[in-house]
Amino acid sequence: MGWATGRIAGAADHATDEDLLEGARRGDEAAFLELYGRHRDATFRFACRMLGSREQAEDVTHDCFLGLLKNPGRFDPRRASLRAYLYGAARNLALKRLRRLGSERSAGAQRGQESATAAAAPLDGLLAQELSAKVRAAIAGMPASQREVILLYEYEGQSLAGIAAIIGVEIATIKWRLHQARGRLRKELAPYLNGGGGPQGENRP
Amino acid sequence: MKDNMKEDRLFELPGSGSGGGSEDERLRSLLQSWRESDAPASLDARVMASYRRHQVHSPFWRRVLTATIPVPAPVAAVFAVLLLMSTSLAVRALYRSAPGAGGNVLPQVQAGASGLQPQPVSGGEQQGSPTASPVGGIGNDFDRTAAAAPPGRGGPTVAAVPPARGLPVRQGEGRFTISFRSGGETIEVVTGSDYRLNRSPKIFAGAILHPSQERQMP
Secondary structure, three states: OHHHHOOOOOHHHHOOHHHHHHHHHHOOHHHHHHHHHHHHHHHHHHHHHHHOOHHHHHHHHHHHHHHHHHOHHHOOOOOOOHHHHHHHHHHHHHHHHHHHHOOOOHHHHHHHHHHHOOOOOOHHHHHHHHHHHHHHHHHHOOOHHHHHHHHHHHHOOOOHHHHHHHHOOOHHHHHHHHHHHHHHHHHHOHHHHHOOOOOOOOOOO | OOOOHHHHHHOOOHHHHHOOHHHHHHHHHHHOOOOOOOOOHHHHHHHHHHHHHHHOOOOHHHHHHOOOOOOOHHHHHHHHHHHHHHHHHHHHHHHHHOOOOHHHOOHHHHHHHHHOOOOOOOOOOOOOOOOOOOOOOOHHHOOOOOOOOOOOOOOOEEEEEOOOOOOOOOOOOOOEEEEEEEOOEEEEEEEEEOOOOOOOOOEEEEEEEOHHHOOOOO
16 A cells, blocks of 8 residues: 555554544644554445445545544544544545435445446356345445444444444444344345355454 | 454344344355455545645744634623623713713703893792702802793793803813702703803803793793
C-alpha cells in the first residue's frame, strides 16, 4: 500500500487512539497516518457494504476522518472506542446518502452493476464469486436497519452492546433486528445453506 | 473466532436457538463468502491532502478576523436587551445634561413667554384667584407669584407669569410642575429654563388653566 511506505513505525504503534488523535490535531502527520492506518480499512469496508458503492464508500471514509479533525469534541473516549465512533459516523453518513438516493435498496442495484463488470475468473473462483454476489444481493436487499446490524455483527465483529452504542438503540432492539436479519438471510440463501455453504471465512477483524 | 459469537449463547439470540448451532455456523460461513477489498490508494492520497490542507496555519490576523464564538441564543438575547437598555439610559443622561436642550421647555411655556404679556396679580386678594404655594424642588427660591389667566372663553388658556427675579438657573435643571390650590381647585404651572428664546438664565413659568378651572382674573 502506498501510504504504508511513508508510515513511521515506533512509538506511534504503541500509542492509544486518543494519543494519536491528540497528536494529529496538533499537526503531527505521523500520528494521523498511524491512526488512519488502524481504522481505514474497517471504516471503508463497512461503508462499502452499507452503500454498495466503492466510490461512495471512499467519500464517506474521507468525511469520517476529516470530521474527526474538524469536530474533535464529538468523539468522547469515555463513551465509546474510536473504532465504534467511526462506525457510527460512517453509518450516519451512509444513511444520509441512501436517503438522498431515494431508496435504501438502491445499494443492491448499484452493486449488481459493479459485479456485472467484474473480470472473468477461473471455474472454482466463479462459484465463490456467484456465492459472494448472492450474499451481497441478499444483504443489500434488507432494510437499512437490519443491514447495519448484520454488517456490524457478522463482518465487523462488534458486540451487541457495541452495536447498540453505535446505533443508539437498546440491546433488545439489536437482538430483534439481528434475529429478523438472520431469518431473512436463511430464507433467501436457503439453497446455498442446504448445499453446504461456500468458501470459508475471511475478513475477520 | 469472533468475540461476539459467545454472545449468541450469552444473550440467547432468538435466531440462534431455533435452527440449531450448525445452521448458524453455515450461515456465518456463507456470509463470509462476501469479500470486500481494502480501501484504495486514491483514498489515502485524498485523505492526506485534506489533512494537510486542514493543518495549514493561516496568519494570525486572519484567524482573529475570522474567529467565531458560539453563543447560546438565550444568552445573546439577554445581552442584546441589556445593551439596548444601557444605550437608552446613556442617551437620556446625555439629553438631560446638555445645556439648552430643546426638550427642557414645554411648548406651552414657549408660547406663553413669547406671545402673552405677563399679568401681575395681587394674589389672594380677589376671591377665587389662585394662590401660590411652593412645591418641593423649588421651595423658597421661587418667586411666589400666582399664575394669571388672561380674559377669554373656551378652551385651555396659557398664561405667563413674570420672570422670576434674579433666580439663577442651574445647568441641567429640568422642568417642574407646580400645583396651586385655590378653593379646592387646582392650577398647574409648568416652569422651565429657556436658553433658546432669550438666552437669559432666568426661570419663567406658564400656567395652564383647565377649562373647568378657567376664571376671569381682575
